[in-house]
Amino acid sequence: MSKTLKGITLKGSAELVAEFFSFGINSILYQRGIYPAETFTRVTQYDMSLHLTTDAKLKNYLTNVVSQLKEWLFDCTVQKLVVVITCLETNEVLERWQFDIECDKTANESSAPREKSIKAIQEEIRSVIRQITATVTFLPLLETACAFDLLIYTDKDLEVPEQWEESGPQLIDQSEEVRLRSFTTSIHKVNSMVAYKRTNSI
């Protein structure tokens, strides 16, 4: 394990970031009520209690995306990961959770591992996930049935794998944006933000 003792390598950083995305997306799905709360179970990660889905189809989908994402993180070809929440009745995009990924391209497979402690990275990740949980207080309620989608922004010349296809950015019409915390593994830096549809009440 290259990330336990000797510092962070490119591969270890990709694994850390992919792991964060897996737990982060599960937290978002639980907090926003996209899937019923009883389909989630609790696990301990980053020294805190997080939710993980038990739905087999959803798990399968997430593992597919996250494993592909890990590869692209290793190649430093991915720029953003976006969780898009759409209302099924009106087909409108209600929320966008956007994670910008900045990759230090000077790091490659054979470069020396960088000095950053796992504890510090986990601490940063913990604060990001706590903040995601806290944002639920000011986000507008999702009253209608919603579904989610994962979009990945990559370099233009990337070869699109078989089961993937190009799509639009699925932007929100009249949105409010809030920037959240970021964390860095010294090779990859992840900035988080959430954009939600402005509600026209009051």
Place this chain on the structure above:
Amino acid sequence: MDDMEDDTTIFSTLKSFKSLISCPDRSLLETEPGFGRSGLQNLYTKRVELEEAAERVRSHTSLLQLTQEKQQMELSHKRARIELEKEANSSSRDLQREIDRNRELLLQIRRLEEREEKANQALNEQMENNKALKRNFEELHKKANEKDSKLAEADQMISELKDETRRLNQQIQIQESKFSTQNLEIQALQEQLDVQRKKFQDVSQRYQNLQTSHSTSTESELKMKELERRLALQEQDSVIVKNMKSEVARLPELEREIKRLREENTFLRETKENNSLLREETEGLRRKLERMERVMEEKLKVELEKEKLEHELQAWENIGQSTGLNIRKPEDLSREVIQIQQRELNLKQQNYTLNSSIRSVEKARTELMPEIAQLRAKAQEEQKKRENQDSLVRRLQKRVLLLTKERDGMRAILESYDSELATSEYSPQLMLRVKEAEDMLQKVQTHNTEMETQLSKAQEEAGSFKLQAQMVTTELEALKEQQVSNAEKNTLATAEEVSSLRQKIEELESERQQLEEQNNILEMRLERHNLQGGYDPVTTKVIHLQMNPTSIAKQQRTEEVEQLRVECQRLRDRLRKIEAGGGMTTDDTTLIIPPSQEILDLRKQMESAELKNQRLKEVFQKKIQEFRTACYVLTGYQIDITVENQYRLTSVYAEHMEDSLLYASLTDFSLTVLGTDLHLFHQKSIPVFLSAVTIELFSRQTVT
């Protein structure tokens, strides 16, 4: 009483009057003796007195009358008062009575009002009760209506069910009739079956014959086919033989051709080798050609360059002539250039030194300016001091003059004193005074000299200060002239540059500010764009999995919607059918209305009726079969129905199955034999005839 009093007063007054009358008489009488002057006077006086008395009496009577009147008035007043009091009393009594009555009436009114209120309350309660009762009544009415409606619905249902039962009974009857007809049909069919069976047997025999003949024919056909095949083969062989012959005929020609082709082959191979050699040569030549062409191009370029260089050389050579310097080689040019550069450097150094000297001089000037100011101030002070000292000197000189004058005077006095006094006792004192005066003089002289020296020093200092000031002013003027001259030299060259540079600087600064603002705005926009999720399509693209939860959910939704639409359509059709058909439908739809108990009962009844029907049919069939066989056996005739009201009789002892001789119809009781009406009846009775026929046939049978 009053009258009485009045009377008494009248009487009293009369009495008094009388007395009065009598009194004057007495007085008159009394006076008579007293006075003897004249009786007339006495009479006169008496008359006067009497008149007076009469007047008095009259007044008294008038008084009395008045008092009477007054008393009468008073009486009347009293009476009136009494009457009024009486009236008042009576009226007060009446008032009280009225008041009492009023109170009583008020009490009554109150009682009545209370009664009214009670009555109103009772009324309101009654109204409320009424309303409640009305509501109850309405509710009951509604319930009754509902029950009526329900009853009506139930009646409708009952009527519908009754209709259904009627229809079902009709259906049962129809089916029974159908059953009977079907039985008859069955019998007819059975007869037909027998007939068919016989035909079948004949047909089978013929079929067997046919088959044997078929087999023979097939054998012959096979033989024929074989022969035909052999024929065909032989034909093919003949054809082949012909072809072979033709080919064989062609053989020598082919051999010739082969020889020719071989020769050609060898020739072509040789030529192929030559070809390859030639191709290599051509390739080599082509490459040479290309190289030569390239070389030509390069040569052209080189010639052009050579021309250019020649031109440049000539230009360079001409420079030497044009500039007038001693240049023949580029080394000279470079030397000249170096010299010029050195000169430039020197000039620049001089310039810098001059600038520095200017600056230092300016600094010195600025430093000296305050010193100058100070010196001027000092000079002014010294002037003032000098003036003061001059004034002092003048005063002192005046004082000195005065003192000298005093001294002269004193000396003169002293001389005078000395001259006057030969030996005096005052000489030591005078000597002392003289000494003192001389001392004073000396002091004054020394003071004077000191003052003069001070004055001279001050004058010298002032003079030196003036000189310094003058020197400094001259230096200042010289520096100013230098500065002006420098500035004049430079302004011509650099004033324009400086102004233009300043303008440029200002413009550039304003541009820079604008650009900075634009940059900030663009950066903000970009940040916002980035936050909202926008991207640069040239460098990035957005991808996602095809099978993602949103698309799956959308698909499910559309499917659900389609299913719901289909169901909706189906339900609408069902509704239409029910409204049109009024109940039962025989398609895939079923009754929407939950079947009521009656309908279930009716269905059960119907099923049971159908079962009964079937059982009855079976039973009837069996029974009829039994009966028919019994009839056949007992009477000797099988009776079949061919057509309505036509019966065919077949005897037991008939020789053939189809020998049904007798046809009877019940309507006209006629009997036909083989198509002809039989009018011969044994005593016009059908049974007798039939029995006779059986006996005949039986006799025939037994004989044969």
